[in-house]
Amino acid sequence: MQDTVDLDYARAWVHAQAPILWLLGKTQSGKTSIVAEITNQARDQVGRGYRPVTQESRLYAFPADQPVLRFLDTRGLADSADEAASGEIAQAREQANVLLVVVRVDDLGVQDIIDVVAESRRRHKDLPIIVAQTALHLGYGEHDGHVDPYPFDGSDADRHRRGVPVSLGDTMLAQRRLFDGIRGAPPLFVPLDFTRPEQGIAPADYGAERLWDVLAQTLPDVAARLRRSPASPNNIRTKVMLPWAVAAAGANAVPLPVAGGLASASAQSAMVVQIAHRLGCAGDWKTLWRELAGALGAGFLAGFGGSWAAQQVLKLGLGWGTAVVASWTFAITWAIGEVALYYFSERAAGHPPDTEALRARYREALGEARGKYKEAKLRMARMASRESAP
Amino acid sequence: MISSRDPLWREHRRALGTLALIGVLVAAPWLVGLGAGIWLMAQQGWAWYWWIGTVVLLALAFVLWRRLFRPVAPVNRLPDAAPGASAAEQRARQALRRRVEAIRAEDLRDVNAVPDLILGAFRDVAGAYSPDDPVALWRFTLPELLLMAGDFTQWGRDRLLVDYPVLRHIELSWVVSLVGLGGPIGKLLSLYRVLRWVHPSSALAAELRGRVASQAISSLGDSAKAQIGVLLVEHGGEIAIKLYSGGYRRRADELLATAPTPVPDTAAEPLTVLLAGQRNAGKSALLNALLGKAREPVGLLTPTTEGCRAYEFHSEPTGALVLVDCPGVGGTDGAKAPWLAQAARSDLVLWIAAANRADRAADQRALAALDAVTGRDVQLRRIPRILVLTHADRLDPPMEWAPPYDVEQGQRPKEEQMREATQAACEQLGVAPEHCALIAIRAGEPPWNLEGLYQAIERVLPESRHKQLERAMARDGWLKRAKDAAASIPAASDTVRDFVGRTLGHTASGIARKLGGKDGGKDGGKDGGGAP
Numbered sequence: 014m015q016d017t018v019d020l021d022y023a024r025a026w027v028h029a030q031a032p033i034l035w036l037l038g039k040t041q042s043g044k045t046s047i048v049a050e051i052t053n054q055a056r057d058q059v060g061r062g063y064r065p066v067t068q069e070s071r072l073y074a075f076p077a078d079q080p081v082l083r084f085l086d087t088r089g090l091a092d093s094a095d096e097a098a099s100g101e102i103a104q105a106r107e108q109a110n111v112l113l114v115v116v117r118v119d120d121l122g123v124q125d126i127i128d129v130v131a132e133s134r135r136r137h138k139d140l141p142i143i144v145a146q147t148a149l150h151l152g153y154g155e156h157d158g159h160v161d162p163y164p165f166d167g168s169d170a171d172r173h174r175r176g177v178p179v180s181l182g183d184t185m186l187a188q189r190r191l192f193d194g195i196r197g198a199p200p201l202f203v204p205l206d207f208t209r210p211e212q213g214i215a216p217a218d219y220g221a222e223r224l225w226d227v228l229a230q231t232l233p234d235v236a237a238r239l240r241r242s243p244a245s246p247n248n249i250r251t252k253v254m255l256p257w258a259v260a261a262a263g264a265n266a267v268p269l270p271v272a273g274g275l276a277s278a279s280a281q282s283a284m285v286v287q288i289a290h291r292l293g294c295a296g297d298w299k300t301l302w303r304e305l306a307g308a309l310g311a312g313f314l315a316g317f318g319g320s321w322a323a324q325q326v327l328k329l330g331l332g333w334g335t336a337v338v339a340s341w342t343f344a345i346t347w348a349i350g351e352v353a354l355y356y357f358s359e360r361a362a363g364h365p366p367d368t369e370a371l372r373a374r375y376r377e378a379l380g381e382a383r384g385k386y387k388e389a390k391l392r393m394a395r396m397a398s399r400e401s402a403p
Numbered sequence: 404m405i406s407s408r409d410p411l412w413r414e415h416r417r418a419l420g421t422l423a424l425i426g427v428l429v430a431a432p433w434l435v436g437l438g439a440g441i442w443l444m445a446q447q448g449w450a451w452y453w454w455i456g457t458v459v460l461l462a463l464a465f466v467l468w469r470r471l472f473r474p475v476a477p478v479n480r481l482p483d484a485a486p487g488a489s490a491a492e493q494r495a496r497q498a499l500r501r502r503v504e505a506i507r508a509e510d511l512r513d514v515n516a517v518p519d520l521i522l523g524a525f526r527d528v529a530g531a532y533s534p535d536d537p538v539a540l541w542r543f544t545l546p547e548l549l550l551m552a553g554d555f556t557q558w559g560r561d562r563l564l565v566d567y568p569v570l571r572h573i574e575l576s577w578v579v580s581l582v583g584l585g586g587p588i589g590k591l592l593s594l595y596r597v598l599r600w601v602h603p604s605s606a607l608a609a610e611l612r613g614r615v616a617s618q619a620i621s622s623l624g625d626s627a628k629a630q631i632g633v634l635l636v637e638h639g640g641e642i643a644i645k646l647y648s649g650g651y652r653r654r655a656d657e658l659l660a661t662a663p664t665p666v667p668d669t670a671a672e673p674l675t676v677l678l679a680g681q682r683n684a685g686k687s688a689l690l691n692a693l694l695g696k697a698r699e700p701v702g703l704l705t706p707t708t709e710g711c712r713a714y715e716f717h718s719e720p721t722g723a724l725v726l727v728d729c730p731g732v733g734g735t736d737g738a739k740a741p742w743l744a745q746a747a748r749s750d751l752v753l754w755i756a757a758a759n760r761a762d763r764a765a766d767q768r769a770l771a772a773l774d775a776v777t778g779r780d781v782q783l784r785r786i787p788r789i790l791v792l793t794h795a796d797r798l799d800p801p802m803e804w805a806p807p808y809d810v811e812q813g814q815r816p817k818e819e820q821m822r823e824a825t826q827a828a829c830e831q832l833g834v835a836p837e838h839c840a841l842i843a844i845r846a847g848e849p850p851w852n853l854e855g856l857y858q859a860i861e862r863v864l865p866e867s868r869h870k871q872l873e874r875a876m877a878r879d880g881w882l883k884r885a886k887d888a889a890a891s892i893p894a895a896s897d898t899v900r901d902f903v904g905r906t907l908g909h910t911a912s913g914i915a916r917k918l919g920g921k922d923g924g925k926d927g928g929k930d931g932g933g934a935p
Contacts, residue, residue, distance in 0.1 A: 039761070039762035040761040041761035042762075119757075120683070120760075120762075121682050121683050122683070122762075122765050150801050150802070151759070151797055151801070154846065155847075208801075211800065212800050212802070213800055213802050213803070214801065260802060263800065263802070263803055393800065
């Protein structure tokens with residue numbers, strides 16, 4: 014472990030006063046995604062769902078030169094029966110300021126982890142414990158998606174939140190019950206789902222705000238320094254627009270411009286609502302969409318509808334171009350997202366939106382989207398073939 | 404040898420004389436023609452050509468003859484152990500192979516060497532089944548031995564009659580007489596007959612004809628000797644494996660008078676298949692998908708471990724099965740877990756695990772425990788298993804589910820993920836890829852790729868049948884032994900009564916003879932003799 018860390022880094026680690034966040038969880042439970050989310054860094058380490066990626070515990074100081082927060086990522090528990098991680102765990106227990114337990118929400122075989130948590134509390138009865146219940150989408154049915162706005166608060170009422178599948182609520186609570194026997198204050202539970210944009214589950218940082226709130230309770234200084242606004246344009250692009258565009262392209266969910274509006278279940282309307290909410294504009298999908306459509310103008314919408322109809326005819330009549338339609342759907346969704354981002358940002362800032370600028374933005378985004386789509390497709394392909402050398 | 408041949412010779416002399424006369428009558432014209440031809444050629448001055456031609460042809464024939472009987476390596480046909488064979492069987496076959504490869508013609512100098520060869524094979528097998536056991540050779544029961552001897556004889560008989568039906572009409576006395584003819588003609592004749600008989604498959608059968616073989620072996624070529632030795636060891640070894648693995652134990656029940664019908668070698672009853680896996684792995688969903696809504700418990704027919712339930716199942720590729728559903732494998736239950744106890748009584752384990760998970764430690768521990776069920780006893784086969792990977796639909800990209808998917812060849816991201824996930828799970832859990840099945844069961848949709856599961860089961864069926872036979876043949880429990888002991892009591896008591904009766908009868912007659920006259924003695928003797 015120490016060989017891979019250079020000497021300066023080690024010294025900085027030892028002398029740093031920054032608190033240590035101990036990540037405890039099985040391989041692929043989502044530890045690395047949480048680190049990536051907290052530090053706003055690349056997710057290259059975020060591997061696929063079935064092969065151990067993290068082979069040994071890693072130290073991670075952030076930022077590296079003057080750490081504000083230090084992560085201690087113990088090797089995935091229960092990855093392989095041959096490996097014992099007890100030494101690392103004893104070390105981690107002595108150092109940690111906060112224990113962040115990461116469990117997939119559908120995983121009830123977590124006795125090994127509970128044992129470690131219980132033992133840690135026996136030795137340090139004040140150690141704050143956060144339990145991140147990850148990968149909520151594993152409990153979704155065919156037509157389910159993330160419930161917006163985020164409904165969970167860590168209490169037992171999470172079992173019956175509106176829109177959340179019953180079985181998911183049951184599993185979530187069953188998993189929490191497993192932590193009942195632990196001494197001291199009950200852990201703080203945070204259901205979340207940090208996905209890669211290519212997975213097409215929007216928003217890709219579902220539950221991040223709640224995680225930051227909980228971190229603010231346990232590590233107020235750290236949260237104050239590291240927390241970013243979820244409304245930054247880049248954040249909205251990667252966490253909201255990209256997943257929605259990927260999902261729409263995958264499902265071939267072309268928006269239906271009927272009577273100046275979209276169907277409520279469509280990917281695009283949901284995206285617009287999420288963007289508006291992030292930028293602080295309240296309202297349900299009808300008001301928000303009508304507002305955006307009005308700003309774009311009726312003529313624009315007619316042109317949009319015609320283009321959509323042409324695509325449908327091509328698709329049905331010639332039988333070609335499912336890939337073309339997917340690419341087109343991606344571009345449309347992305348462009349609508351850009352328009353919404355621009356429009357609601359301007360509105361939130363109190364500027365009157367300019368129709369011409371909006372349309373220009375739309376056309377520009379449509380052009381950019383081709384490149385984005387290629388990139389996303391490449392990532393999807395890499396997602397499948399990436400070799401996570403163990 | 405001579406003493407026994409002489410009476411036979413006398414017996415057949417007249418018939419042989421007539422036969423010789425017939426031969427002379429048939430051959431006379433040709434012999435006369437031959438002489439006349441040679442004489443004619445001599446008159447024409449061609450005799451030299453004839454002589455030279457004759458010598459050349461004979462030399463050629465001699466060369467061919469030598470070529471025909473050049474020593475060749477014996478053919479080795481010892482089959483490999485079937486997949487899933489017990490460690491003991493694999494060791495036994497290795498030892499037999501070594502022995503077969505070492506066999507040379509000298510090992511079969513005469514018929515007395517035959518028992519040594521077979522005994523060697525038996526020692527190999529017995530040692531493999533009971534290592535470090537001084538009395539390994541005697542680890543069987545008398546009925547098993549009788550069955551084995553019967554089996555061996557029948558094998559020889561069948562080979563002989565199937566290969567040479569004409570033998571049914573040849574009295575052995577004739578064979579013995581002819582083979583025993585002295586001089587070079589007799590030698591050639593016996594060699595010819597032995598070569599006809601000693602077809603590789605029936606060499607041992609010929610061997611069993613004792614007297615014929617004892618005379619023939621000395622005149623056999625080296626290749627034939629070695630081949631016979633190999634056959635003896637191979638077949639002897641096969642029979643020894645069957646004996647020491649308990650193959651005759653089950654059939655020993657046929658010898659009981661109460662056994663209604665012979666037990667066939669292939670089991671007809673359905674295989675017992677255990678479904679097990681971690682909690683939340685998708686076991687119940689799979690069971691529902693296999694059985695449909697109407698579950699038919701068969702608990703009375705198939706006694707299960709506490710907490711487990713058995714269901715009847717039938718499908719075209721797999722045939723009839725009994726599916727046993729045991730509670731999920733928890734983290735803390737040890738070797739006494741219901742599923743493990745049930746596994747020991749199952750012919751196949753379907754181990755169910757989620758394809759989209761990376762934490763395999765619990766599965767690895769459970770499968771190691773499953774190996775330990777049979778690992779303690781070298782005679783037991785490993786319980787065959789199939790890795791059923793569920794939740795294929797939740798592999799990346801998670802929200803996409805648009806079957807059909809081509810797991811073998813497809814290029815879509817999901818298809819590539821399916822391949823990689825299957826491969827990774829099989830590797831981590833030590834299951835051969837052909838014994839892994841990836842499935843998906845979604846509410847309100849037909850299950851995906853159950854055919855793949857059926858195919859995997861089909862591939863493992865032969866192994867499971869072996870396991871089922873093994874379980875059926877397993878050493879009987881105390882109850883059965885007590886029952887057999889009780890069943891033996893009447894016969895034993897009859898014998899004792901008989902013995903006592905006879906002894907008493909003799910004593911009584913002796914006393915009567917002493918006390919009374921000759922008549923009383925005779926009567927007493929009659930009584931004693933008539934008792935059996």
